Amino acid sequence: MRSELVSNSEKNRKGTYNPSKKIAVLALLTALAILMGYVESLIPLNFGIPGIKIGLCNIVILIVLLQYSWKEALAVSVVRIAAVGFLFGNLFGILYSLSGAVLSILIMTLLLKSKRFGLLGISAAGGCVHNIGQLLVAKIVLPGLPLLWYTPVLMFSGLATGALVAVIVYEIMIRLPDTSAKGE
DSSP states (O other): OOGGGSOOOSSOTTSOOOHHHHHHHHHHHHHHHHHHHHHHHHSOOOOSSTTOOOOTHHHHHHHHHHHSOHHHHHHHHHHHHHHHHHHHSOHHHHHHHHHHHHHHHHHHHHHHHHTOSOHHHHHHHHHHHHHHHHHHHHHHHSTTSOOGGGHHHHHHHHHHHHHHHHHHHHHHHTTSOOOOOTTO
């Protein structure tokens, strides 16, 4: 990942911190994540295995993680999961998504802070760990169901969709103006 993709400034171009602008931008990004969740629910992908999705919402979450911090990424993710779950899903879907999102944001934050991984590695790891989180919840909710056979398929799908998300995020980030968005 190129270092210029991640801005570390807490000030905008005028040198002042603007919390209202930050809240407005995060609200718009949350709305975009919710919209992407709805759009993804309309895409009729059937891989023969339940639970595999493209992860369009993760585009927004990864941008928030890069431009702000894990706290903002987690907040946007939780609001998005609750809204999409209550509007288009169910309580179990919310539970699965929350477990995956929390683990994914944790791992992506650690990898980002290590400065040893590029955007592709960070996003692919996030996709895999998201699926691991969902498998852990499935093991708790459905203890009698053998889920070990499901793991390789979910790891492959996590890598593939994570890589796709990374490519899209990279293409978006290089086109965004450098506004030092952190903290705005």
